[in-house]
Amino acid sequence: MAPSSAGRTLTAASAVLVLAAAAGCGGFGGGGSSPGGGGATAWALTGGSEEAFRTSFESWNEANPDREIAVEWFANDAYKEKIRTAVGSGQAPTLVFSWAGGTLADYARSGQVQDLSGQVDGATEDLLPSVAANGEVDGGLYAVPNNQAQPAVLYYNEDVLADAGVEPPETLADMMEAVEALKDEGVVPIALAGQSVWPELMWIQYLTDRIGGPEVFQRILDGEEGAWSDPAVVEAATAIEDLVEAGAFGDGFGSVDADSGADTALLHTGKAGMLLQGSWVYPNMASDAPGFVEDGLGHTAFPVVEGGAGDPSNIVGNPANFWSVSSDAPEEERQTAVDYLNEQVYNEEHVQSLLDLGSVPPVAGLEEEIAAQDDPEHLEFTYGMVRDADHFQLSWDQALPPAQAQELLSNLDLLFLGEVTPEEFTAAMDSTL
Amino acid sequence: MRAAPPHRARPAPASGGGPTPWMAAPALVLFGLFALVPLAGVAVLSFASWDGLGAPRWAGADNWVRAAGDPVTREAVWLTVKLTVLCYLFQAPVSLLLGVYTATRTRHREVLAVLYFLPLLFSSAAVALTFKGLLDPNFGLGAALDLPLLARDWLGDPDLALGVVVFVVGWSFIPFHALLYQGGVRQIPASLYEAARIDGASAPAQFLHITLPQLKYTIVTSSTLMLVGSLTYFDLVFVLTAGGPGGATRILPLDMYLTGFRSYDMGQASAIGVVLVAVGLALALGLNRLTGSHRMESRQEGA
Numbered sequence: 001m002a003p004s005s006a007g008r009t010l011t012a013a014s015a016v017l018v019l020a021a022a023a024g025c026g027g028f029g030g031g032g033s034s035p036g037g038g039g040a041t042a043w044a045l046t047g048g049s050e051e052a053f054r055t056s057f058e059s060w061n062e063a064n065p066d067r068e069i070a071v072e073w074f075a076n077d078a079y080k081e082k083i084r085t086a087v088g089s090g091q092a093p094t095l096v097f098s099w100a101g102g103t104l105a106d107y108a109r110s111g112q113v114q115d116l117s118g119q120v121d122g123a124t125e126d127l128l129p130s131v132a133a134n135g136e137v138d139g140g141l142y143a144v145p146n147n148q149a150q151p152a153v154l155y156y157n158e159d160v161l162a163d164a165g166v167e168p169p170e171t172l173a174d175m176m177e178a179v180e181a182l183k184d185e186g187v188v189p190i191a192l193a194g195q196s197v198w199p200e201l202m203w204i205q206y207l208t209d210r211i212g213g214p215e216v217f218q219r220i221l222d223g224e225e226g227a228w229s230d231p232a233v234v235e236a237a238t239a240i241e242d243l244v245e246a247g248a249f250g251d252g253f254g255s256v257d258a259d260s261g262a263d264t265a266l267l268h269t270g271k272a273g274m275l276l277q278g279s280w281v282y283p284n285m286a287s288d289a290p291g292f293v294e295d296g297l298g299h300t301a302f303p304v305v306e307g308g309a310g311d312p313s314n315i316v317g318n319p320a321n322f323w324s325v326s327s328d329a330p331e332e333e334r335q336t337a338v339d340y341l342n343e344q345v346y347n348e349e350h351v352q353s354l355l356d357l358g359s360v361p362p363v364a365g366l367e368e369e370i371a372a373q374d375d376p377e378h379l380e381f382t383y384g385m386v387r388d389a390d391h392f393q394l395s396w397d398q399a400l401p402p403a404q405a406q407e408l409l410s411n412l413d414l415l416f417l418g419e420v421t422p423e424e425f426t427a428a429m430d431s432t433l
Numbered sequence: 434m435r436a437a438p439p440h441r442a443r444p445a446p447a448s449g450g451g452p453t454p455w456m457a458a459p460a461l462v463l464f465g466l467f468a469l470v471p472l473a474g475v476a477v478l479s480f481a482s483w484d485g486l487g488a489p490r491w492a493g494a495d496n497w498v499r500a501a502g503d504p505v506t507r508e509a510v511w512l513t514v515k516l517t518v519l520c521y522l523f524q525a526p527v528s529l530l531l532g533v534y535t536a537t538r539t540r541h542r543e544v545l546a547v548l549y550f551l552p553l554l555f556s557s558a559a560v561a562l563t564f565k566g567l568l569d570p571n572f573g574l575g576a577a578l579d580l581p582l583l584a585r586d587w588l589g590d591p592d593l594a595l596g597v598v599v600f601v602v603g604w605s606f607i608p609f610h611a612l613l614y615q616g617g618v619r620q621i622p623a624s625l626y627e628a629a630r631i632d633g634a635s636a637p638a639q640f641l642h643i644t645l646p647q648l649k650y651t652i653v654t655s656s657t658l659m660l661v662g663s664l665t666y667f668d669l670v671f672v673l674t675a676g677g678p679g680g681a682t683r684i685l686p687l688d689m690y691l692t693g694f695r696s697y698d699m700g701q702a703s704a705i706g707v708v709l710v711a712v713g714l715a716l717a718l719g720l721n722r723l724t725g726s727h728r729m730e731s732r733q734e735g736a
Contacts, residue, residue, distance in 0.1 A: 088486040110487045252570035254589020254678045403696040414679045
């Protein structure tokens with residue numbers, strides 16, 4: 001079509017429309033402004049400890065009708081993708097939910113979240129130090145925990161282990177023997193959700209920690225050259241290679257999906273002997289197989305590695321989720337958020353609602369409250385683990401910057417599939433530093 | 434016996450070229466707003482360095498150089514080519530034969546046709562989740578029916594996963610293409626087959642010398658949709674394997690998504706996106722030229 005007056009009008013009209021739409025974009029999708037002057041906003045996750053969050057926000061809103069917090073709820077993956085764009089474009093809610101680690105460091109270093117040092121003592125005074133430490137970036141306090149601690153636990157099926165005549169393993173050598181005995185019984189020795197990849201992280205994390213201690217990963221986090229080829233990581237990767245070659249995870253672990261609970265199903269249906277998973281799988285198992293959880297589910301700490309330098313009390317997993325306060329919010333909203341953190345986070349009601357969900361808040365001195373619960377055994381075990389841990393390692397994929405975390409997951413996947421050797425794995429990871 | 438008059442009357446084009454250009458305005462505005470503007474944004478972003486936080490920084494050709502040298506992205510290109518070729522080789526013959534088979538109007542074939550078209554009604558995510566469940570070696574079809582042959586590590590073995598993806602993609606899309614062919618076959622004048630039968634042509638000869646040539650443009654349309662479509666398979670593969678195991682199904686659209694929204698490297702992801710758009714356009718235009726279908730001459734002369 002030759003340029004005509006109609007064509008030019010069309011172009012102009014489209015341009016106006018585009019501008020109007022672009023201007024309109026500024027108005028939606030963000031944390032949104034709340035009704036009252038001092039009200040604030042928050043985004044939180046569905047599932048997991050959702051009920052505890054709901055109770056907590058409801059009682060705040062009842063007590064502070066002039067400074068209500070408006071909460072929006074998201075599914076896990078959708079949230080992770082949305083929050084980063086929202087924070088980056090100045091549209092974040094007042095209270096930013098996170099996993100701490102590399103993402104929190106990014107937020108803090110680009111000035112998107114507030115330094116809360118000295119302002120949130122009400123929320124942090126009773127916290128277990130190994131958990132609280134995760135909210136610190138470059139000496140400032142940028143996030144406070146807001147729910148339960150989730151260490152990775154070695155679960156086992158008592159009947160399956162008894163049939164094979166093995167005890168829960170206390171050392172890596174015990175574990176290799178147990179693998180052989182369980183294979184002879186025709187079950188998968190250790191269930192592993194290889195399709196989801198992230199459960200594989202717990203193996204390399206625990207093994208590296210048991211062999212070399214937490215300093216090994218700290219050097220990786222600091223970006224020291226060649227930190228991945230530390231002998232401890234190589235030894236951990238070799239142990240994984242040995243386990244895979246011995247058939248510890250069965251032939252089909254690449255098809256097992258953690259999101260649909262296929263790994264816990266293998267354990268409670270008696271098709272697998274052991275499972276290394278975060279304590280967050282416990283509530284799901286309790287609802288899927290209540291009989292098994294009552295009588296037949298065992299739990300223990302990750303085995304030690306003979307001659308390893310790591311403290312056997314060390315644990316890995318998710319210390320907790322965290323709240324940060326957005327720097328983009330107006331002064332009044334930020335004050336509301338800080339007051340909320342001081343008054344509501346880990347107050348008596350919040351702690352109790354977390355315990356009712358079968359999860360342990362990372363707060364000191366809860367022994368009595370836990371003993372009073374209906375089914376205190378698993379709670380006491382995980383609480384003891386968290387309380388006594390010398391070091392609580394945040395999941396590596398959360399601790400590292402996103403690009404390195406993705407490289408780690410890809411290369412770990414290849415290591416478990418036997419497509420790369422331990423040396424190739426560490427060399428590939430060294431190149432990401 | 435004539436099926437249709439040889440020359441249909443067409444309204445003569447008005448001087449100045451058809452109806453007023455304003456008729457295209459709503460479509461153009463929507464297309465501009467939701468396709469061209471974001472596309473331009475992606476093209477600009479491919480020259481910037483941006484992790485989703487803060488302001489994008491100008492990076493020149495850096496993203497392009499990195500994307501070209503990245504072994505993962507190179508592998509993704511190769512996997513996309515493999516997937517495209519395998520999907521085409523699987524889908525094209527099956528949908529052609531199914532379409533021809535269901536075109537005949539007999540009752541049992543029409544019942545079968547309805548069954549064949551069911552997958553067309555399902556969402557990709559549902560299809561992927563269902564197959565994921567069925568193919569699970571521990572709790573899936575193989576375990577339920579106690580068939581060791583089916584209880585393989587279909588989605589967890591790097592050597593099998595791509596084949597499974599090709600199969601599931603085919604299962605989802607063959608009904609659509611079979612529908613195209615069915616319509617195409619029903620357009621062929623019966624007089625051609627009558628003439629062939631009088632001349633004593635066998636059924637395979639009729640298929641080769643009448644059905645196939647008459648379906649030329651249906652084949653072109655269906656092939657274009659299949660080939661260009663395979664550059665955009667995302668939801669199905671993402672839910673089925675998320676690019677695993679060990680990157681064995683990390684095709685280019687997945688590579689773009691994972692680079693952008695998992696590694697937060699929006700610049701390199703945009704560069705991959707631009708490549709996808711360019712290859713897709715080139716493929717569609719190329720097919721159109723190659724097959725001469727842009728001339729759109731009739732295949733029914735003399736019928």
